[in-house]
Amino acid sequence: MFYRQAGDFKTTYRGDIQTFPLRQDRIAYYLMLAFAFLVVPFVINDYWASAVLIPFLILAIASLGLNILTGYCGLVSLGTGGFMAVGAYACYKLMTAFPDLNMMIVVLLAGFITAAVGLLFGIPSLRIKGFYLAVATLAAQFFLVWLFNKVPWFYNYSASGQINAPERTMLGFEVTGANAEPAVSYLFCLTILTVLALIARNLTRGRIGRSWMAIRDMDIAAEIIGVNPLKTKLSAFAVSSFYIGVAGALFFSVYLGAVEVGEVFGINQSFLILFMIIIGGLGSIFGSFAGAAFMVLMPVLLKNIMVGGLGWPTDIAAHIEFMVVGGLIVIFLIVEPHGLAQLWRVAKEKLLLWPFPH
Amino acid sequence: MGARAAAQSIDQGAELLRVDDISLSFGGVKALTDVSFDVLRGEVRAIIGPNGAGKSSMLNVINGFYHPQQGEVWFAGSQRRNPKPHNIAHQGIARTFQNIALFNGMSTLDNIMTGRFTHMKQNMLMQAFWRGPAEREEVQNREKVEEIIDFLEIQAIRKTPVGRLPYGLQKRVELGRALAAEPILLLLDEPMAGMNVEEKEDMSRFILDVKDEFGTTITLIEHDMGVVMDISDRVVVLDYGRKIGDGTPDEVRNDQAVIDAYLGVAHD
Amino acid sequence: MKKLKATLLAIAVGGAGVLMSAPATADLVFPSLSYRTGPYAVNGIPYADGYADYMTLVNERDGGVGGVKARILECETGYNTQKGVECYESTKGEGALVYHPLSTGITYQLIPKATADGIPIHSMGYGRTSAANGTVFSHIFNYPANYWNGASHAVNHILSENDGDIKGKKIALVYHNSAYGKEPIRTLEELSAKHGYDLTLIPVDHPGQEQKSQWLQIRRERPDYVVMWGWGVMNQVAIQEAANIRFPMENFIGVWWSGSENDVIPAGAKANGYKALTFHQVGTEYAVFEDLKKYVVDAGKAAGNGDQVGTVLYNRGLYAGFLTVEAVKKAQEIHGTADITSEMMRDGMEALEITSDIMASAGMSAFGPEFNVSCDNHGGPGLGAVQQWDANAGTWKLISEFEPSDMDVISALITEDSDAFAGENNIEARKCG
Amino acid sequence: MSPQFLYTIEVMLNGLMAGVMYSLVALGFVLIFKASGIFNYAQGVMALFAAMTLVGIQNGQVPFAHLVNAVFGTNIHGFGWNLPALFAIILTLGVMILFAILVERLILKHLVNQEPIILFMATIGLAFFMEGFGDLMWGSDIKVLDVGIPSGGSLWLEDKTIGWAAEGSNYYGMYIDKLDIVATLVALLLVITLTLFSQYTKTGRALRAVADDHQAALSVGISLRRIWVIVWAISGFVALVAGIMWGAKSGVQFSLSLIALKALPVLILGGFTSIPGAIIGGLIIGVGEKLFEFTIGPLIGGATENWFAYVLALLFLVFRPQGLFGEKIIERV
DSSP: OOOOOOOOOOOHHHHTTTTOOOOHHHHHHHHHHHHIIIIIHOOOOIIIIIIIHHHHHHHHHHHHHIIIIITTTTOOOOOHHHHHHHHHHHHHHHHHHTTSHHHHHHHHHHHHHHOOOOOHHHHHGTTTOHHHHHHHHHHHHHHHHHOOOOOOOGGGSSOOOOOOOOOEEEOOOOOSSSTTTTHHHHHEEEHHHHHHHHHHHHHHSHHHHHHHHHHHHHHHHHTTTOHHHHHHHHHHHHHHHHHHHHHHHIIIIISSSSHHHHHHSSSHHHHHHHHHHHOOOOOOOHHHHHHHHHHHHHHHHHHIIIIIIOOOOHHHHEEEEEEEEHHHHHHHHHHHHHHHHHHHHHHHHHHHTTTTTO | OOOHHHHHTTTSSSEEEEEEEEEEEEEEEEEEEEEEEEEETTEEEEOOOOOOHHHHHHHHHHSSSSOOOOOEEETTEOOOOOOOHHHHHHHTTOOOOOOOOOOOBBHHHHHHHHHHEEEOOOOOOHHHHHHHHHHHHHHHHHHHHHHHHHHTOOGGTSBBGGGGHHHHHHHHHHHHHHHHTTTEEEEEEEEEETTTTHHHHHHHHHHHIIIIIIOOEEEEOOSSSHHHHHOOSSEEEEETTTTEEEEHHHHHHHOOHHIIIHHHHHOO | HHHHHHHHHHHHHHHHHHHHSOOSSSSSHHHHEEOOOSHHHHHHHHHHHHHHHHHHHHHHHSBBTTTTTEEEEEETTTOOHHHHHHHHHHTTTTTTBBOOSSSHHHHHHHHHHHHHHOOOOOOOOOOGGGGGTTTTTTTTOOOSSHHHHHHHHHHHHHHHHHOOOOTTTTEEEEESSSSSHHHHHHHHHHHHHOOEEEEEEEEOSSSSSSSHHHHHHHHHHHOSSSEEEEEEEEHHHHHHHHTTOEEEEEHHHHHGGOOOHHHHHHGGGTTTTTEESSSOOOSSSSSHHHHHHIIIIIIOOOOOOOOTTTSSHHHHHHHHHHHHHHHHHHHHHTTTOOOOOOOHHHHHHHHHHEOOOOHHTTOTTSSSOOEEOOSSSSSTTBEEEEEEEEEETTEEEEEOOOOOOOHHHHHHHHHHHHHHHHHHTTOOOOOOO | OHHHHHHHHHHHHHHHHHHHHHHHHHHHHHHHHHOOOOOOOOHHHHHHHHHHHHHHHHTTBOOHHHHHHHOOOOOOOOOOOOOHHHHHHHHHHHHHHHHHHHHHHHHHGGGOOHHHHHHHHHHHHHHHHHHHHHHHHSSSSSOOSSOOOSSSBBBHHHHHTTTTOTTTTTOOOOOOOOOHHHHHHHHEEEEHHHHHHHHHSSSHHHHHHHHHHHHHHHHOOOHHHHHHHHHHHHHHHHHHHHHHHHHHHOOOSSSGGGGGGHHHHHHHHHOOTTTHHHHHHHHHHHHHHHHHHHHHHHHHHSOOHHHHHHHHHHHHHHHHHHHHOOOOOOOOO
């Protein structure tokens, strides 16, 4: 009744292809953007910024990246953790080699380096498909982690092999290191995420996005209409790795501050990001956000309820947390196999018709 | 000069495509043996023959899925050397499939927009910015696609995911996707298989309209003899991978070899 | 855009969570970043139980420390660094006095954060070794012993068994291929130059369930001694494999994280004689255990299942609790207030003195070495001992006194590494004394 | 014979044995994938759960003791019995069958005809659930698994081979772990049983029919749901065997679930659908990674086994995308 399509006619194709064709959606979008940029930084406390929102923003970038590869181009990858590690180590090397470099540039360069590595590991995708490819990307995962652990140059020959993010600034504000204001770090990540999300949206709605989806849906037919499979798959690998590399760089420098590669960027990280996009919705920008939010917030929420609220022992709470998250994944799949994004779409369609269902 | 431009400059009625002595086999099984024929610009050329005669294999050779062990393919006056299917698309050859090969995850509109792939040039950077050239290109191509949607009378299903469409409409969307490429040569693999009479009539009308309105050269495989004889200018007949007849529908209909090998055998 | 819808949702949902957490009261707050789940739960449980039980004991028996009750804030990390950050951020606001991060990875992350927040960290027998340099790491403590001490203890033990001459002996280091496992390498290399033994490095990748290649290599090269820096399932498999190739167990020495009951029990009788380093006593022959039984276990207030009392890692948690409480007492004494802050706690830790009298009065006579902490030395003297497994009795036994390590070698390494850290992070070394 | 040569043989033999251990895990994957096209991520957790259940039953642990104690303030721990191994194994099998039925009822039934990725995801959810459930049920402490499998190096073999090397070359004889020999025999027995089962029983034939062609099998009246229960139960049994073998080595603890990672390269190498593939893939991976670690490993810093298996499998795939014995992927136009 309040959410209406009526009277919102499109007179140009330009109007029809915009991201939010409905005016109400558009207004809501701008309001939220304003809220995130102008209100949230001034009201959140350290806990919310450092422990919940920053990881959410960064993992949303990573899941956007993986969604481009897996959701849009149909190539299942389990090497996300390894590629995030590439971003993190590239970031570390750049930070220590060029201490005066603007942090934004460092992060973007780390992304490009990861994109190059991603291209390399994307080559076998031309021949290997489906789960075989998924398992094959594990080769990248394990090899990269091993490499960063083994070659001392990557961690500047430090005694233990850990890498630590030194303090770096952006426009005079510290964004990394212990003295960075969480709100500033939050804004830094939010800015990057917003820009990258817009770019992801732009790439996926145009020629390149359609060529990715064509390869995903039916590679033979895609070829027949002129899509070069190798170039298309590699471009998906490169773009996806760029996002994941940026996420890795931020994960290390802004969020954690110190990283041990095997622990932080291990296979668990790869699976976590994959869970995010599947739960959120494959081939959906919104799904990437929803999935990241679900996987970051759900455990925190459950923990707060069970330990903070009900006062249960932490181990029982942790076990039940596993069971609930696992159970929810299954239930979601049964209710809506196409993820939270589809659930959201259906809800909106219903709302459009409400209260007159026919 | 690219192959597409070369093909474009060929006169109506002149030779657009020629296959010479094509032989193709899969691990000892011969699919095609010494097949030769030509396709003239602007005509509807049909390939007929019983099941397993090698018709689809012939189309696959033309658009580069299979590379024949022997023989030459000439397109727009130059010989092709084992190109990839996506190169062929850029030369101006489009096709549809016997079993529908649509992009099931996308809407009708997106499927047909994807068909415009060879006509869109903006690079990734421009796409990422969107505003400006990329958006302009998108809108221009959208206009073309809307023309095709109007032409095929599928306005109502524009935003429907193709997976949900009935069979007949899916066939039509697939034709739309092929047309969106503005092909010079259009290959249709059994465009009317599985359709009822009404749908077949619609499809025949579309094929003839394509030929007349866009001047597209069409090569099609079809089982329904009536349709083939009605809409095609010339017919090639294959049997067991060999060419056994070639000519106008009337010539073929009266060719004794064709009658023996084919018309007397299958009626589907 | 859509993200923000999610964010909004997050805030709404999370708001509910925050409302539910308990309000802060005037307590001594000790967060316990435990891991009772995940691949290392086996080791995390006894440690967390020991730490919590000691605090419960202090509350029940003594009415708290200086009249103020201790409160344990347990937060489950699952040995996962991300959850570690979440735990730190969610507990630091409650007046946390000191963190035991219980994982080298989490320690590394918390070092800059906690320093900036003015909360001390006590990484007891793990974490960043060079944090022993108090002039650079003002808020980080790793007394009574660190990994480099441990490496030296192992070599010293080997020296003592060979009358001080190990020239030409072969020592193999089997290590978890991670930051933790790589810690002793530098020290062992320096010591090898000094004592003339051959060092072979044998990494084992996480998790370490398959170690055939490594032990075949050891069997072939027949090192005189094997030193192990293992963790989790790697320990159990290594000890099993060592027994299988009939490597003499008494020449097999693990670090203190490779020396719990969990590590030796799966190998059964074959593990008899296996040695491990330690910096505290084993067993339950101490007065404190009677109190624990009376005030905690029998009162039904034990943490976890209450079935871990007296195991090696339980004792370590207990010892950590003891050292923490003593530091609180010191801080209360220095600042003349019972209700201390984290900065006061830091002062207390820096001035900590553990004497035999203090240990005796806590019912833990000679449970650990005597030592002092100072402004420039946050690592203590680095005393350690060797314990040995008796498979028949099913108990560990100390076979040496708490002995010093080769501080000449180690001090130089600590200075070098902490200076590098200070340089990378623009830290001005404090002046002490 | 030079010791170097003997060492190489020894490494290869041990690699073969390690490979068998990988195959044991991979078998469970293959069975489920073959019959239902599901890539069962939970296979590793199933092995852990089975082993935990076995030990729990054998030692008379009370399930959910910790939870019950925490909620009701009781202090119960064990029934105080000690069951014979065989009896406990049979009871555990019963639990795994129950588990299979529940999986079918609660999950698979509702996900019929979904895409493989969805089913894969469901098994991930299942794995999460079981991780929490298993720990809650049996506790997360380390458990000693003792069903009487011998372990330790074979002295007999050492004595026999010690003389093979040249005099004075410091050779100690060849080393093979008895546990590995048992594992090999068990694996052999398992494969033979599975083969006989699928060849000569009605259910087995139905299984094969389903694997070949779902639709056709359905049309001749084979109940897919029953097949799923059976195949998950068999996989549960295989998981139990794998859990016993690996658990005997390292004790039963959470890390046992990570053995799944060792099985994945075996799967790609052998093909997802082939039982002989799982065995031979395991052997190749076992020998390959051990030889690589033995020869190249020392040059590049060691600990190469984790990634080498995957890189080997990857290289292999580039030349044969469907794995060693996998069904050929036919692309039709």
